[in-house]
Amino acid sequence: MDQVEIFKALSNKTRLQILSWLKAPAENFPEQPNADFENIGVCVGQIQNKAGLSQSTISEYLSILQRADLVSATRVGQWTYYKRNKEGIEQLSKIINSEL
Amino acid sequence: MDQVEIFKALSNKTRLQILSWLKAPAENFPEQPNADFENIGVCVGQIQNKAGLSQSTISEYLSILQRADLVSATRVGQWTYYKRNKEGIEQLSKIINSEL
DNA sequence: AATGTATATCGACTTTTCCCGATATACCAA
DNA sequence: TTGGTATATCGGGAAAAGTCGATATACATT
Numbered sequence: 001m002d003q004v005e006i007f008k009a010l011s012n013k014t015r016l017q018i019l020s021w022l023k024a025p026a027e028n029f030p031e032q033p034n035a036d037f038e039n040i041g042v043c044v045g046q047i048q049n050k051a052g053l054s055q056s057t058i059s060e061y062l063s064i065l066q067r068a069d070l071v072s073a074t075r076v077g078q079w080t081y082y083k084r085n086k087e088g089i090e091q092l093s094k095i096i097n098s099e100l
Numbered sequence: 101m102d103q104v105e106i107f108k109a110l111s112n113k114t115r116l117q118i119l120s121w122l123k124a125p126a127e128n129f130p131e132q133p134n135a136d137f138e139n140i141g142v143c144v145g146q147i148q149n150k151a152g153l154s155q156s157t158i159s160e161y162l163s164i165l166q167r168a169d170l171v172s173a174t175r176v177g178q179w180t181y182y183k184r185n186k187e188g189i190e191q192l193s194k195i196i197n198s199e200l
Numbered sequence: 201a202a203t204g205t206a207t208a209t210c211g212a213c214t215t216t217t218c219c220c221g222a223t224a225t226a227c228c229a230a
Numbered sequence: 231t232t233g234g235t236a237t238a239t240c241g242g243g244a245a246a247a248g249t250c251g252a253t254a255t256a257c258a259t260t
Contacts, residue, residue: 010107019200078206078257100119178227178236
């Protein structure tokens with residue numbers, strides 16, 4: 001993964017917010033029926049509601065975060081659940097500590 | 101300082117390189133007469149030579165990095181020396197560890 | 201099979217970023 | 231004070247990102 005792409009993914013207020021919401025889903029989202037968001041993540045619709053941007057924009061933002069390895073996605077039925085990707089974020093932390 | 105501005109500053113290959121060069125100036129730049137770059141930093145011209153972009157572009161890039169608190173500048177005579185800003189980079193590291 | 205819901209993708213428009221050359225400013229030396 | 235060097239700022243054209251509404255796709259329910 002290109003480092004520049006990681007930082008570009010983070011260069012947007014809404015995407016930063018999404019990432020911080022996904023750090024503590026229970027504090028930031030109402031409960032979901034049939035899906036434990038601590039394990040599987042939060043579905044696109046909930047993130048969209050909270051962010052207040054259009055569905056297409058949020059879907060694209062989530063895929064930008066995913067391409068940067070900052071979140072991961074799981075499809076279950078008609079829903080896609082996104083959650084924070086611990087490894088990717090640790091990787092970023094390492095880049096900063098070793099290269100900058 | 102706005103977090104988004106910090107990540108924007110890092111969303112560019114050349115600016116990331118500059119920052120990594122400034123982490124170890126002695127390894128990345130030829131000696132400068134009359135200026136210890138470990139203490140005071142590296143002048144714009146040397147950075148420009150190494151980066152291979154225009155003078156105006158590099159000057160602007162350095163000021164973007166400075167506004168993000170990632171580097172600091174010292175003017176001495178006709179030269180401006182830029183160096184890595186340890187505090188700003190530590191701050192960034194903290195943001196990532198605590199908020200993302 | 202038909203309809204409804206969740207998400208992804210497309211096309212378009214606007215705003216921002218990239219990067220340049222030209223010019224301005226600051227400082228130094230003769 | 232004139233000219234030279236280093237850096238900053240300005241104006242602009244091309245490329246990328248932000249964001250939307252419309253449409254496509256995928257799945258579930260009847």
